[in-house]
Amino acid sequence: MTLSLKKNVIAEPSIAGWYAWSYLLPPQTLALYLKNHYRTIAESFIANPQTHRTALKQARFQGGPFVIERHEGAHEAVKQWYEATAQQRAPLLELADAIEELEQKILPEQTGASMEAVYKQLPEPLAGCVELFYNRDNRTPDYRFIEPLLYSSPYFDRGLHQVRFSEVHADDRDFALTTPVLEYSPEQVLVTVPLDSALLDDVFRGGLGADDLDRVTAELGLRGERAEVFKGFFEEDTVETGATVETGATGATGAAPPGGGDVIEYVGHACVFVRHRGTTFLVDPVISYSGYSREADGRFTFADLPERVDYVMITHNHQDHMLLETLLKIRHRVGTVLIAKSSGSSLVDPNLKRVLHALGFADVVELDDMDSVRTPGGTVTALPFLGEHGDIRIRTKCGWLLDLDGKRVLFAADSTNVSPELYPRVAALVDHVDTVFIGMESVGAPVSWLYGPLFPERLDRKVDAGRRLKGSNFEQGAAIVDALGADSVYVYAMGQEPWLGAVMCVEYDEAHPAMVDSDKLVAYVRDSGRTAKRLYLHETIALGT
Incomplete structure (x- = not known):
């Protein structure tokens, strides 16, 4: 037993x-x-x-x-x-005080002269753990953390x-x-x-x-x-x-059994499971529990995962796309984690590879824009990802393009088409994309909802309200679809699944702009004779449809 x-x-x-x-x-x-x-x-x-x-x-x-x-x-x-x-908490509060002293007192006094003497002014928690420099205008001072030294300090407890x-x-x-x-x-x-x-x-x-x-x-x-x-x-x-034991009947929730053929399984929100030629991929893991009454029929749950997930692919570093609760539960199954390249150890964009190592993931691969890794039967390519981050300098984000024996599937997540010229340029490099998964939470929270504690001063309310964590609206989404020539379009990452309540608070009715925008996109694609659907709970999608 x-x-x-x-x-x-x-x-x-x-x-x-x-x-x-x-x-x-x-x-x-x-x-x-x-x-x-x-x-x-x-x-x-x-x-x-x-x-x-x-x-x-x-x-x-x-x-x-x-x-x-x-x-x-x-x-x-x-x-x-x-x-x-x-x-x-006391040591961490001292570190916070030191960061604020650097940002609000020490750096504002620097106007272009040598930084050499400034290192002697650093508060003790930061001494030896930051690099100081000027931006390219030679007047604006800035800094970066030397993160490995902070992780090896008493502040990482x-x-x-x-x-x-x-x-x-x-x-x-x-x-x-x-x-x-x-x-x-x-x-x-x-x-x-x-x-x-x-x-x-x-x-x-x-x-x-x-x-x-x-x-x-x-x-x-x-x-x-x-x-x-x-x-x-x-x-x-x-x-x-096999070598391990699972409780309950595999596939009992209605999802395709783990040992089956090629398939795409929408798992909920932005999480999608793909199996191709026996290689398995899991995008933005946020997975439902099961084993209780009143559960939604036909869901894909932890019980439906295979023993091995070859690639976990994270589009960006938000809690509804990189959920630690799910990642820790599946860590023993995971081979490689694919992420976008980080920008340089800033407060708003800490090194995600180092975060994942601290969570116990050994094999983490960073990809820059248009970089690819080969997989059995295809490639995974990191596509540029604009928007969704309130106009702050976040580099750790990408859309994932899976090429599966010539069938191309894009997981665009919350990419916002703020630069209409981007996707035609991408299309010129990657050619036709068969299937697009696109997020259309087109309102989103103000940027301070997530990042406010990292800002040195409170944003003006009007500015905050205008800089939002949002996906594409109808016009932006339609332009992405048309530029890529997609035959199938699936709206996802809308936060509607009830188990997302732990990390999101989204309430929709039919008049909500996100619902209106996504309905318009689905109708627009269908009117042209192509396939489109807004996804909810679970969907099994044959490759290439």
Whole structure:
């Protein structure tokens, strides 16, 4: 008898007590989010929880800086946790202060003279960890982090890494990014474990004997009742699949069985699974759980993944495209992770390859614009990706073009066609693209919703409202489709699936601009005799259709 996690057990990673996403791994960005964002949320909730309760009754405040209470005693639990962990946060707050001193006091005084003496003015947390320079006008000072040195410093503290295990019983998820990840009830088990720990692979791989489970439980530091609750998250395996064991019937949710032929499976939001000539690809992994009542029929869930995912391809570094919760759960299956090349260790664009290494992924390959890697039966090419990032300098983004024996499939994600000349130039290099997946969340959140804690000063409200994290509208999307000559067009990445609630708060009705724009694109493509559909929940697509 062997044991694996039940299909409805979720494992929520956290860093410094907050739901973990990629910007909480680098010490420099974690420091600023703790100081400029999470500290405000926690202290506001502790001082006046009723303000949070009142705000969350209004739809427009969903996804805002408010703590969600689902358990009795949550307010006291947050208060005790925040007081008890003050010393853990202190070094990171010192690092945040040092960054702000550099940006707001030291650099503004530099007007073109030599930077040599300025290094002596650096606050101690940054000394030896940054390079100072002028931009090309020879007047504007700037800097970059020497990130490996920060990751090897005390500011990168794996003791702040935790994972909370619990069971879910429906697809709907509360927004997770603004509520401390604590043990709010006896049914939750929070363990302190580095996110790159091989122990987590043991847990998620499953197929554990009773002695193995005892060992893993003990090495996670669990004793007594908490150990028994943790063991209760496991169940006997029922179906053997080669060297490992999966619980439940493979493909039971309606997705194509993992061992089948060539196929494209829309998994939800921007996540797509592709199998071609036995090679498997997974784009922007955000995957649904299963094993509970009232689940959506026909979904592709973790149980439908093959034992091996040869390539994970991440279009850009937003939490709904690079979800740590999913990545950690599938890490033991993954061969190579493909990402866009980073810009140079800035605050707003930390090195994603280093983030993934810190998460325990060994084989990470960066591709620059129009770079390719060969795969059995084809290539993967990184295409330029404009927009979606509020006009800040983010380089770590690309669309992924899969060439599968001459059938070309583009995953454009939230690429916004702000420069209509771009895609005709791309088409001249890559020729015909058969199928395009395109995101059309054409309104999006203001740039400060995600990046505000990293800005040295608050954006003017009008400017903030005009610089948004959005995908293409109808005109922009239609121009992409026409430039590439696509025969099939699928609108995706709309955030409609209920399990996206943990990281997104998008509410649509038929009059919402994103729905209007995507309906118009679908109609436009169909009117020309081509295939088009807005995707939701799950779709099986034959290659080339």
